[in-house]
Amino acid sequence: MMQFIAGNQIKLLRNGGEYFPALMKAIRLARIEIHLQSYIFQADQTGQAISQALMAAAQRGVRVHVLLDGFGSQKLSSAFVARMRAAGVNVLFYRARISPWSLQKNRLRRLHSKMVVVDGTIGFIGGINIIDDNNVPNPNNVPPRVDYAVQIEGALLPRLQASVADLWQRVAWLNLLKTPASKSIATASSKAHPANLLAAFVQRDNVLHRHDIETAYLEAINSARSEILIANAYFLPGHRFRKALVDAANRGVKVSLLLQGRVEYFLMMATHAFYSEFLNKGIAIYEYRKSFMHSKVAVIDGTWATVGSSNIDPFSLLLAREANLFISDPRFAGELRTDILASIAAGAVPILAHQWQAENAFKRAASKLALGMVRLFLGLIGEKDE
Numbered sequence: 001m002m003q004f005i006a007g008n009q010i011k012l013l014r015n016g017g018e019y020f021p022a023l024m025k026a027i028r029l030a031r032i033e034i035h036l037q038s039y040i041f042q043a044d045q046t047g048q049a050i051s052q053a054l055m056a057a058a059q060r061g062v063r064v065h066v067l068l069d070g071f072g073s074q075k076l077s078s079a080f081v082a083r084m085r086a087a088g089v090n091v092l093f094y095r096a097r098i099s100p101w102s103l104q105k106n107r108l109r110r111l112h113s114k115m116v117v118v119d120g121t122i123g124f125i126g127g128i129n130i131i132d133d134n135n136v137p138n139p140n141n142v143p144p145r146v147d148y149a150v151q152i153e154g155a156l157l158p159r160l161q162a163s164v165a166d167l168w169q170r171v172a173w174l175n176l177l178k179t180p181a182s183k184s185i186a187t188a189s190s191k192a193h194p195a196n197l198l199a200a201f202v203q204r205d206n207v208l209h210r211h212d213i214e215t216a217y218l219e220a221i222n223s224a225r226s227e228i229l230i231a232n233a234y235f236l237p238g239h240r241f242r243k244a245l246v247d248a249a250n251r252g253v254k255v256s257l258l259l260q261g262r263v264e265y266f267l268m269m270a271t272h273a274f275y276s277e278f279l280n281k282g283i284a285i286y287e288y289r290k291s292f293m294h295s296k297v298a299v300i301d302g303t304w305a306t307v308g309s310s311n312i313d314p315f316s317l318l319l320a321r322e323a324n325l326f327i328s329d330p331r332f333a334g335e336l337r338t339d340i341l342a343s344i345a346a347g348a349v350p351i352l353a354h355q356w357q358a359e360n361a362f363k364r365a366a367s368k369l370a371l372g373m374v375r376l377f378l379g380l381i382g383e384k385d386e
Contacts, residue, residue, distance in 0.1 A: 002200040002216050004328050007155035007192025010199060012148065012307070012335055013126065016133040019149045020046055026118045027053040033063040035164035037115045039072035039309070040129035043080045047130050051084055058088030065168050069111040070096035072129070092171050094321075109206055112320035113309045114149070115164055123152045123160045125201075125325045127233075127296040127309050136292045137264075143291040146343060148336075150307045150325055154193030159201045163323070198328040204310060205321055213310045213324050214317050218244050220300045224253045227302065231258040231288075231295040231340045235271050236313035236374065242274060249281045258295070258344055261287030270374050272360075272367035279353035290347025296324075297336060305333040314378055 013019040027034060027050075034057055041047055058064045066084070068076070070093040081091050094111035116124040126149025133144035152160070204213045221228060221244040228248055235257065237245070249255045257278070263269060278285060296312075299305045308324025310316045327333065356364075 002202050002212070002219075002326060004198040004200045004326070005155050006196050006198050008197045008199045009153045009193040009195035010197050010325070010327055010329075010332060011151040012332065012339070013124075013128075013151060014339060015144060015147055016046060016128055016131075017144070019124070019126070019128050020050070022151050023116060023124060024049065024053050026116070026122050026124075027057055030057050030062045030118045032119045033065070034119075035065045035067070035115070035117045035161075035168060036130075037067045037111060037113055037164060037167070038130045039069045039110065039112045039114065040131050041066075041068050041073045041076055042129070042131040042135060043076060044132045044135050046132045046135075047076075050130050051080070051089075054089050055084060055087035064089045065164075066091045067094055067111065067164075067168055067171060068092075069094050071110055072112070092168070092175060092177075094167075094171055108319050110320045111167075112316060113203070113323035115160065115323050117157070117160050117164050120157055120161045121153065123157055124149055125152065125160070125309075125323055126150055126307050127294055143347075145292045145294050146288065146347075147294040148297050148307050148339075150327075152199070152325065154191070154195070154197075156199055156201050156325075163201070163203060167321075197332065200326040201323070202308075202326060203321070203323050204317070206319070211317075213308070213322055214238075214241065216306070216324070216326055217241070217298070217312070220298075220304050221245060221248055224248050224300050226253060228253055228255045228298070228300050229258075229337060229340055230256070230298040230312070231293070231343070232298075232312045233260045233294045233296065234268065234311035234313045234316070235259050236371075237274070238314070238317070241312060242277070245278070245283060246281050249283050254284075255282075256284040256286065256344075258286045258288055258293070258340060258348060260293050261289035261349065262292055264292070267370050267374055269363070269366045270370035272363050273371040275351060275356055275367075276353075276364075279351065279356060285351040286344050286348035287351060288343060288348045293343070295340075295343075297340065299333050299337040299340065302337065303330045303333050304328055305336050307336070314374065318378070 054064050084091050128147045128149045136142050202212050202216050297307050305327045306324050310322035310324050
């Protein structure tokens with residue numbers, strides 16, 4: 001079981017509107033070291049502002065390390081990266097070699113986590129990339145993207161610091177670079193915070209922690225007694241996860257899923273393949289259609305909550321490097337629950353069992369095709385629907 005640690009202050013940040021000002025403030029106050037990990041770093045207005053803040057920090061002597069995914073940030077121009085490096089920002093790419101036609105598993109393993117640690121005293125974890133909330137398809141007609149992150153101070157910071165420093169060092173070694181990163185900075189500076197929230201930092205990698213995030217979810221779902229509320233953008237759970245949700249519903253737990261209602265990729269249609277099974281078991285499904293939902297959050301029994309980068313799909317749970325924070329606190333869980341329910345009320349459409357069966361023949365057929373393609377892909381790379 002994962003280990004909850006007391007002595008943390010954790011603040012929920014809704015969308016880039018709350019996240020980026022908090023991040024910018026932390027960067028401006030940095031004095032020793034900044035580590036930033038992101039799947040996407042876009043050179044839009046937000047990316048330009050974050051880049052300027054990072055360069056200014058480097059110019060005043062702060063060690064700045066930026067680690068980006070080679071696929072997610074492939075549109076970032078070499079000139080943009082060169083300007084950051086010229087200003088003293090250390091920039092590396094995780095698995096920079098990209099081949100969309102390759103089924104080599106190592107090419108498919110991406111850095112999907114979004115984490116920042118500043119001076120070992122303040123950290124950020126969530127699902128928000130370095131990209132404008134309004135940087136979505138047809139932005140003139142769509143409200144800002146929905147997403148979450150958390151700001152954390154206190155006892156967990158040494159673990160976050162060690163994580164970002166270790167991965168940076170490994171990628172640097174692979175690139176034959178000598179770019180030392182401090183691992184001890186958080187040990188000396190991070191102390192238990194008087195807010196004293198219980199929290200656990202859980203990562204998923206492809207060596208020692210392949211199933212840690214999924215296991216954390218399953219432990220909470222299997223222990224749920226009253227309510228399970230999940231908001232997840234890319235939801236394609238494996239057999240064990242689906243069974244856990246159905247078992248919970250069968251024992252009287254209220255299970256509600258808030259899912260993405262705007263299909264960005266055909267393979268997202270595979271999610272619909274499980275609608276009938278869930279609906280027939282009394283699991284409520286809501287599709288968020290007001291804008292693009294990028295959330296990866298959940299609340300269980302009003303006390304357990306998670307915010308992070310991990311979707312509930314094979315790509316997050318079987319291939320990508322992910323990072324989630326798990327919190328055991330009624331106040332925090334209640335705040336997140338209220339926000340998810342507000343999103344359901346303001347921008348989601350309930351999927352009703354009789355309507356799904358009567359009116360969605362095309363979607364049901366497309367979902368079976370998409371699910372078959374996903375399972376074929378997983379079989380070709382040696383993974384399976386567990």
